[in-house]
Amino acid sequence: MSFSSVGVIGLGYVGLPLAKLLAERGLHVVGVDVDKAKIQHLYAGISYISDLDDAEIQQLMACGYFEATEDYSKLTDTDAIIICVPTPVNDKGEPILKYIQLAGQHLEPVLLNKQLVVLESSTYPGTTEEVLLPILQGNGKRVGEDFYLAYSPERINPGDKRFHLTEMPKIISGVTKACLEKITALYSPIYQKVVPVSSPRAAEMAKITENSQRFINISFVNEIVRFCEKMNINVWEVIEAVNTKPYGNLYFYPGPGIGGHCIPVDPLYLQWKAREIGSDVEFITIAKKVNDSMPHYILSRLTRLLDASTLKDKSILLVGVTYKKDVNDLRESSAVHIMSLLIEQGANVSYHDPFVPRLTLHGQQYDSVELTSDIISSVDCVLLLVDHSNLPLDVIVANAKLVFDTKNAASRLGAFDHVKYL
Ligand SMILES: NC(=O)c1ccc[n+]([C@@H]2O[C@H](COP(=O)([O-])OP(=O)(O)OC[C@H]3O[C@@H](n4cnc5c(N)ncnc54)[C@H](O)[C@@H]3O)[C@@H](O)[C@H]2O)c1
Numbered sequence: 231m232s233f234s235s236v237g238v239i240g241l242g243y244v245g246l247p248l249a250k251l252l253a254e255r256g257l258h259v260v261g262v263d264v265d266k267a268k269i270q271h272l273y274a275g276i277s278y279i280s281d282l283d284d285a286e287i288q289q290l291m292a293c294g295y296f297e298a299t300e301d302y303s304k305l306t307d308t309d310a311i312i313i314c315v316p317t318p319v320n321d322k323g324e325p326i327l328k329y330i331q332l333a334g335q336h337l338e339p340v341l342l343n344k345q346l347v348v349l350e351s352s353t354y355p356g357t358t359e360e361v362l363l364p365i366l367q368g369n370g371k372r373v374g375e376d377f378y379l380a381y382s383p384e385r386i387n388p389g390d391k392r393f394h395l396t397e398m399p400k401i402i403s404g405v406t407k408a409c410l411e412k413i414t415a416l417y418s419p420i421y422q423k424v425v426p427v428s429s430p431r432a433a434e435m436a437k438i439t440e441n442s443q444r445f446i447n448i449s450f451v452n453e454i455v456r457f458c459e460k461m462n463i464n465v466w467e468v469i470e471a472v473n474t475k476p477y478g479n480l481y482f483y484p485g486p487g488i489g490g491h492c493i494p495v496d497p498l499y500l501q502w503k504a505r506e507i508g509s510d511v512e513f514i515t516i517a518k519k520v521n522d523s524m525p526h527y528i529l530s531r532l533t534r535l536l537d538a539s540t541l542k543d544k545s546i547l548l549v550g551v552t553y554k555k556d557v558n559d560l561r562e563s564s565a566v567h568i569m570s571l572l573i574e575q576g577a578n579v580s581y582h583d584p585f586v587p588r589l590t591l592h593g594q595q596y597d598s599v600e601l602t603s604d605i606i607s608s609v610d611c612v613l614l615l616v617d618h619s620n621l622p623l624d625v626i627v628a629n630a631k632l633v634f635d636t637k638n639a640a641s642r643l644g645a646f647d648h649v650k651y652l
Contacts (some may be wrong), residue, residue, distance in 0.1 A: 233346075233416050234258060237311035239333050241268055241298060243491075243559065244350060244384045245314035250282065250393050253295035255420055260308055261298040271296045280558040280585055281388050304338040310346040310416050311337060313362075314384065317351045323352060323498045323518075323540030327361055334365035341371060344363055346378040346412040351432075352431040352437050352496050354503035357381075358430035359405060362496035380413035381430035383437030389556035403433035403558050409416045439498040442514060448493075449480045449517035452524055455484045455652055459531070464652060484652050486615050486636040487564030494521060511561030525567040527615075528636060528652075529575070535650050536611060542576035545609040547599070549626065550616020551583045558585035565615040566591070572615065580609070584618055603629040614639060638641050 235258040245261065253259045263269060265604040271278050275288035282290075283516050290296050294593040297304070305311055315329035330351060344348070347366060349358050358381040363373060381630065385398045400421040404410030410426060410571055416422050427433050452470070458465040465484055473481055488494050496516040504511045553563040560566055572579045573592050580599050581589065589596045599605055601622050606612060612628070618639035626633060627640055633649040635641075640649050 233309040235260070235308045236416075237262060237264075237305040238313035238314060239305075239311060240316070240329075241265075241272070241336070242316070243281070243388050244386055246279055247281055247310075247386060247395060248291050248312065248314060248384070249296060250286070251420065252292060253293055259296045260304050260310075261296065262302055262305065263298065263518040264300060266300060268438050269300060270452075280556065281387070289465050292591060294514075302340055303447040305337065305345075306340045306342055308345060309343075310348065310412075311604065312348045312350055313337075314350045315496070317353050317499070318491065319495055319498050323502070325499050325502055327353070327357065330362060331484050334362050338368050338371075341366060341377045343452050344375075344377060346416060347411070348380045348382050348413060350382055350384045352441065352499070353434055354385060354436040354438060354490060354499040355431040356503065357364045359436060359440065359458045363405060374408045376411045378403040378409040378410050379430075381433045382413060382417065383433060385437075385440075388559065389554060399425050401425045401428045401433050401436050404631075405430060435500075438500045441493050441522065442500055442511070444482075445493050445497045446513045446517040447480060447523070448485070448488050449520040451482045452487070453483045453520050455492060458526065464651070465640060466641065475649060483638075484636075485524075485564075486528050486568060486652070488521050489562040489566075490559060491561045494518075494567065507593060521564075525564055525571055528568055528615075529549075529571055531652075532611065532613060532634055537634060540575065542571060543578065544611070545580075546572055547606065547609040547612045548572075548579065548581040548599070549583070549612060549614045549621065550618055551581050551586050552616055552618075555616055555618050556585070560586065568613070568615060573593070575594045580605075584620070585618070600623055 237260045238245045239262045240460055241261045241263040249259045250262045268278060272287060273286055273290060277284050277287045291641050313333050315333050349362055359461055363379055371377055380403060382402045392416060400417050402413045402424050404413055404418055437555050442573050455465050488523055501514045536544060547568055551565040569579055570591055582597060582601050583598050587598050594618060611632040612626055612630040612636055614635040614637060617639040623640050623643060627643055627646055627649055635649060636652040638651055
């Protein structure tokens with residue numbers, strides 16, 4: 231059982247690095263995306279995700295093993311197709327599965343060659359068998375005979391260069407025994423370790439459990455922040471002390487709130503499914519409440535640091551607007567939420583982010599400003615929200631009237647009266 235060509239549906243933060251990895255391993259990769267602009271960027275050799283630079287995109291496009299298209303019919307001759315489409319939530323925190331459903335509907339007519347289909351999007355347990363399978367079986371095709379269906383969660387950590395994709399143990403599952411054998415044959419030569427589980431729902435649950443665990447724990451640490459503030463205890467000193475315990479400890483750090491397409495979203499999928507089956511996951515409710523309140527807490531703390539009753543007319547320079555360090559992803563970013571609240575409260579807001587040259591909020595366009603001594607010294611406060619690598623922290627600290635550092639990034643420069651920490 232060998233694979234020579236693979237389709238990847240959805241060329242975003244997950245799909246594009248995966249497509250690149252597969253092409254590097256000598257598989258012919260057909261990348262399909264509905265976003266015409268992304269296809270154009272790829273052929274122009276311009277990257278749109280922070281984990282890959284332009285040179286890497288140009289290398290991928292020139293390697294002869296990769297093509298990008300909007301055309302699903304090009305998947306007909308592939309041996310396997312991997313789905314990496316988004317799984318967001320709506321305003322009520324309910325799963326939006328339309329991207330998976332649409333991908334399935336477009337895919338079904340091209341499943342003519344006993345291909346393996348692998349869903350990699352993060353989702354609630356049951357999605358592969360209850361949502362995707364019926365679509366792919368629509369025209370009388372039989373799973374395990376006419377096509378194969380598997381689920382394997384993606385565990386990429388954008389912005390984190392410590393682990394190569396292939397080093398991440400790859401959880402795999404199949405709808406039937408034959409489906410599991412197929413995905414094992416696809417991924418065993420690519421990943422250093424595959425972790426087979428008994429069913430797609432177990433694999434779906436594993437992914438959503440690991441992300442929920444992170445959501446709950448970071449939210450707990452963020453709740454501890456408030457307690458420490460009231461008790462006048464340095465939370466960072468506490469965390470550092472806690473982290474000396476060599477067993478039974480998990481490393482979680484405070485911050486201005488959890489963002490991104492995964493950690494604050496996946497737990498809501500789990501909770502939605504729990505409620506659908508007459509159960510609940512109350513930890514998620516509490517964690518969400520804490521997380522949702524973080525931007526407001528940051529603003530109230532900022533108001534107190536400025537010894538003001540309101541932030542109206544205060545000039546605030548935000549440093550970092552992405553949802554975490556070293557990525558260009560703004561989805562569910564707490565920093566953007568904070569910036570939006572500051573604008574609503576009448577503050578004079580500017581921002582710097584090396585990954586985000588321009589941002590539109592409340593109908594107004596903001597350009598990332600340079601961190602010059604003049605700009606830094608002209609504002610009432612520099613609010614550090616994301617600790618991107620290579621920020622000129624020394625310049626910020628040397629020139630700012632007040633720094634509110636929510637990531638403890640400047641502490642390594644020494645102690646300064648005008649630098650305050652979360
Ligand atoms: N971003 C992460 O760090 C991360 C990590 C692990 C897992 N995941 C999960 O992986 C999935 C994808 O996330 P992402 O961050 O790559 O999203 P993304 O938005 O960066 O990429 C998804 C891509 O799919 C395309 N798309 C949407 N519908 C399509 C369709 N019907 N056909 C073809 N293309 C379509 C979009 O245009 C987009 O380019 C999500 O379920 C997410 O939860 C994300």
